[in-house]
Amino acid sequence: MRLIRALGRRTPGRGNQALRSSAMSQKQHLVDANYRFIAASQEVNARISQRQQSLSLYVSLVVGLLAALVALKPGAGSHELPIEWLVLGFPVASTCLAFLNYKAERAITNLRHFMSTLERLGNEGSELPSYNTDPKWAHGANRARRFHDYAAAVLVASGNAIGIGAMLRIYPERMANNPVMVWITIVIAVASFAALLLIPRWSYRPTQA
Secondary structure: OOHHHHHHHHHHHHHHHHHHHHHHHHHHHHOOOHHHHHHHHHHHHHHHHHHHHHHHHHHHHHHHHHHHHHOOOOOOOOOOOOOOOHHOOOHHHHHHHHHHHHHHHHHHHHHHHHHHHOOOOOOOOOOOOOOOOHHHHHHHHHHHHHHHHHHHHHHHHHOOOOOHHHHHHHHHHHHHHHHHHHHHHHHHHHHHHHHHHHHHHHOOOOOOO
């Protein structure tokens, strides 16, 4: 009887210990908030790097198009080449740059919303400064990042102006016979320029918890 009572007393303790060990094993498989925050921060840095690379890609495309215009300057057989369609490469490149910048900005905004949620965990009393939840820091970062969009807009305006000017200078007769291509190029270039200036509207803004 004493042995049975002793075993009965020890069984609940062993059960609790088993529950604790199973709970600890489950927690070990969970990704903690610090790791998630670090991963999101690294993703933000990667998106910022992609925005810088998109500027380099745009400059390379514009330089390549200008080189093609110069290489195909009027000469023997140049009238047979569809030079008019080459001018569309400049607004197409600027439109791609606008799309890439918009994608990166939306991704950065989404990631910073996620990071702000993590920063609020256990910081209800605002004991620690928060980069993503405090408007003072967030708005300062947005103002600094806005100059990237201004730089992209300046590149788009100058790239399209140089491309259209070179096309009119090298192929005046061809462009005079196809004014529609010139106007299509101008309209698309202006639209991409305006889109780059509007991208800061989708920048991250802190929200209340």
